[in-house]
Amino acid sequence: MRKRIYIIPILLGLLLFVSYYLNVENISLRSIIFTFSFGSVEYYKPYITEVTFGYIQILISHFIFGTYIYKHFCSASVYYFSRTKKKKKWYYIESLKMYLNIFLYVLCLITVPVLAAIVTGKAGKILAADILFFLYYLVVYSLFIFITVEIINLLSILWASNAGFVLVEIICLTFFGLYTILGEVFDEAYITGHSWLVRWNPACHLIIKIHSSNWDFLNESINRIFIDFPLSESVIVLGLAAIAVLFAGGFLVSHIDMVSQNKEGE
Amino acid sequence: MMQRWPFILTWYVVFGITTINFCKNVMTTQRQIFISEMFDITKTITLSDWSEMGYFFMIYYPILVVFPTSYIMLHDKDSGIQTYLIGRLGRKNYYFGKLISVFISTFIIFTLPFIMEFLLELVCFHLSSNGDPSNITYDQALRKIEYYFLHDLYLQNKIVYVVVIITIFGIVSGIFAVFNVALSTLSFMKYKIFTFVPVYLLLYLLALCEKNKIFRFTTNYMFVLRAFEESPNKNYLCYGAFLLCLIIISILLMVRKCKKGELK
Numbered sequence: 001m002r003k004r005i006y007i008i009p010i011l012l013g014l015l016l017f018v019s020y021y022l023n024v025e026n027i028s029l030r031s032i033i034f035t036f037s038f039g040s041v042e043y044y045k046p047y048i049t050e051v052t053f054g055y056i057q058i059l060i061s062h063f064i065f066g067t068y069i070y071k072h073f074c075s076a077s078v079y080y081f082s083r084t085k086k087k088k089k090w091y092y093i094e095s096l097k098m099y100l101n102i103f104l105y106v107l108c109l110i111t112v113p114v115l116a117a118i119v120t121g122k123a124g125k126i127l128a129a130d131i132l133f134f135l136y137y138l139v140v141y142s143l144f145i146f147i148t149v150e151i152i153n154l155l156s157i158l159w160a161s162n163a164g165f166v167l168v169e170i171i172c173l174t175f176f177g178l179y180t181i182l183g184e185v186f187d188e189a190y191i192t193g194h195s196w197l198v199r200w201n202p203a204c205h206l207i208i209k210i211h212s213s214n215w216d217f218l219n220e221s222i223n224r225i226f227i228d229f230p231l232s233e234s235v236i237v238l239g240l241a242a243i244a245v246l247f248a249g250g251f252l253v254s255h256i257d258m259v260s261q262n263k264e265g266e
Numbered sequence: 267m268m269q270r271w272p273f274i275l276t277w278y279v280v281f282g283i284t285t286i287n288f289c290k291n292v293m294t295t296q297r298q299i300f301i302s303e304m305f306d307i308t309k310t311i312t313l314s315d316w317s318e319m320g321y322f323f324m325i326y327y328p329i330l331v332v333f334p335t336s337y338i339m340l341h342d343k344d345s346g347i348q349t350y351l352i353g354r355l356g357r358k359n360y361y362f363g364k365l366i367s368v369f370i371s372t373f374i375i376f377t378l379p380f381i382m383e384f385l386l387e388l389v390c391f392h393l394s395s396n397g398d399p400s401n402i403t404y405d406q407a408l409r410k411i412e413y414y415f416l417h418d419l420y421l422q423n424k425i426v427y428v429v430v431i432i433t434i435f436g437i438v439s440g441i442f443a444v445f446n447v448a449l450s451t452l453s454f455m456k457y458k459i460f461t462f463v464p465v466y467l468l469l470y471l472l473a474l475c476e477k478n479k480i481f482r483f484t485t486n487y488m489f490v491l492r493a494f495e496e497s498p499n500k501n502y503l504c505y506g507a508f509l510l511c512l513i514i515i516s517i518l519l520m521v522r523k524c525k526k527g528e529l530k
Contacts, residue, residue: 019478045321049473049488052325056470059463066459074457152459161459162272166333169462173325181318 005064009105012060013112027117029130030221033137036110037208043182043191043225051176058145058172061105065149066165068098069249070156073256091253095150095246102149103142110137129217133208136231143238144206148172150245154252175203188225195227205234273334277375280323280330284383287312287319295391304395307387308424308494313380313435315495316399324488328466331439332446334375335368336461339450357524361451365444365520372443377436384428393425413496431493438491441509448516451523 020035021027031039038054041047069091072081084090114134117123148168155164179201182191191197198204211231212223218231291310298304305316312320323330342348342364352360398407411417420427442465450461473486483501484490490505 015474019474022478045318048321048325049486052470052473052488053477056467059466063459063463067457071457156459161457162333162337162462165459165462166329169329170326173329174322177322177325181321184318 006104006108008060008064009057009108010112012057013109014116016057017113017116021113021117021122025122026124027122028124029114029117029126030133032113032117033110033130033133034209034221036113037137037141038206039209041176041180041207043179045180045184048177048180051173051180055173055176057109057141058148059169061102061145062149062152062165062168064105065098065102065145066152067156067161068101068149069094069153070161070164073157088250088254091250092246095249098149099142099146102145103138106138106142106145110134127217129221132218133221136208136235140205140208140234140238143235143242144202147238147242147245150242150249154245154249157252157256172203175201179203179207192226195229198225198227199229199233204229205238270334273371273375276330276334277379279326280375281379281382283319283323284312284379287317288383288386290319291387292390301392301395303397304392305397305399306395306424307391307393308420308428309399311380311384311387311428311493313431313491313493314399315492320492324492327487327491328469329462331372331376331442332462332465335372335443336446336450337458338364338368338447340455340458340461361520361524365447365516368447369440369444373436373440376439377432380432380435381429384432388425410496413498413500414494415500415502428493435491438509441512445512445516448519451519 016036017032021032033039036054036057038051040050041054072094081087081090114123152161152164152168155167158164179198182197186194186197198210204210208231209222209224210227211229211234212227213219213231222231287310291305294310295304308314309316311317312323314320339348342351348360355363396404398404400407402410411420414420416427416430419430445468446461446465449455449464455461469487475481476483476485481501481504483499483504484497489495489497490500
């Protein structure tokens with residue numbers, strides 16, 4: 001992966017910092033993290049515009065990493081894989097490298113606005129909760145992006161890069177759309193009583209503000225819709241999903257016919 | 267181009283959304299006994315600001331608008347048909363012919379399903395129903411009409427108004443698709459996946475301009491492209507100028523592409 005690709009998350013981080021915090025003083029670290037994690041999205045229709053603002057970080061990651069594994073299957077794939085002894089092992093190593101790259105992408109994205117706040121003297125006091133939210137953001141977002149990017153790559157290998165990309169984007173946006181329409185269909189008390197409506201929506205794992213925690217110093221900043229949705233649950237669910245996608249990919253890659261590859265021209 | 271699966275898939279998606287919206291309108295209207303209770307049929311179409319399906323449609327719009335045609339140039343180049351067609355038609359005819367065919371096919375996808383839905387609504391619902399989906403009083407609803415795009419036409423004839431709105435929506439979609447295809451001729455567009463992002467980024471940056479108050483009017487496509495949107499901060503002259511700029515950029519990119527391949 002070319003190093004210059006990381007200019008994109010750095011620029012995006014700066015752009016979002018300028019958009020949200022140029023005229024704000026005393027910025028807390030957690031407010032930056034909440035802004036970057038769909039903090040302003042609520043379960044009502046008008047908030048859909050906020051989804052498009054938050055979703056750009058995920059869309060650009062799909063754009064950057066959407067061909068990370070797939071590109072090896074396009075040009076000269078037969079030659080390339082004739083030199084790779086174990087295709088499955090190669091795939092797992094590439095996936096691990098991709099995860100590390102995604103982690104760096106997310107790190108650049110969130111660190112730039114934090115550093116910008118510190119450099120401009122606008123940053124408030126950094127508390128333990130801020131650090132925990134920061135780490136949580138890194139883990140959850142890198143896992144979510146990894147899962148979606150892996151699916152895009154695998155679907156691209158099966159069909160073509162356009163099919164994988166569009167399918168994943170439509171599914172992701174549908175889940176966000178379903179969350180933002182929740183308040184129009186059910187009343188608040190019903191949603192609070194039926195937390196599965198939120199917990200079973202994959203997009204909701206990305207909205208830190210609607211999670212809950214057993215630790216009061218964390219819980220007081222989040223749990224906006226008063227449901228039992230622990231932060232740890234998202235990490236476990238996304239972690240398990242990432243492992244499942246990884247093994248499914250391993251199975252697919254080992255059974256793919258190299259000769260009939262390169263679907264870009266079809 | 268219209269026989270390719272992305273075109274057919276997008277057609278079914280748009281058609282599906284309009285069909286669901288129509289079925290939802292039927293379910294809503296069948297519960298109402300008096301015509302005075304029924305909503306204005308023009309305000310329940312998918313492109314209306316009051317339609318929930320239209321709201322979902324707008325989330326997908328930046329991707330759907332480019333999906334059927336975005337990588338047509340890449341496809342022609344990779345399959346080798348580009349060389350054959352350029353040899354037969356000439357560079358200029360080939361590239362500008364592509365732009366025109368992209369515009370027409372996108373226009374069809376983003377116009378016909380909405381026209382069909384509106385025709386069905388005309389047949390099934392009562393034309394004299396005047397209810398406003400916001401449930402505000404008739405007097406208040408009348409005062410909000412002045413914020414609609416082309417409100418004079420709406421007051422003259424509602425049916426013509428809807429047809430015009432759908433046609434404009436199709437033209438705008440066509441311009442976005444043409445711009446995207448023109449950008450896809452740039453050298454860094456190696457994979458099909460890359461061709462989906464320009465329009466999304468463009469619409470995103472415009473929406474961000476509104477957030478930062480760079481412009482005094484709304485630049486978020488969700489507020490501009492939907493009919494019966496009531497926010498007063500709109501500047502249709504600027505939107506028109508912006509679309510004209512997109513057309514000019516597309517033409518310039520194509521001229522550049524034509525000249526690049528010519529022998530001196």
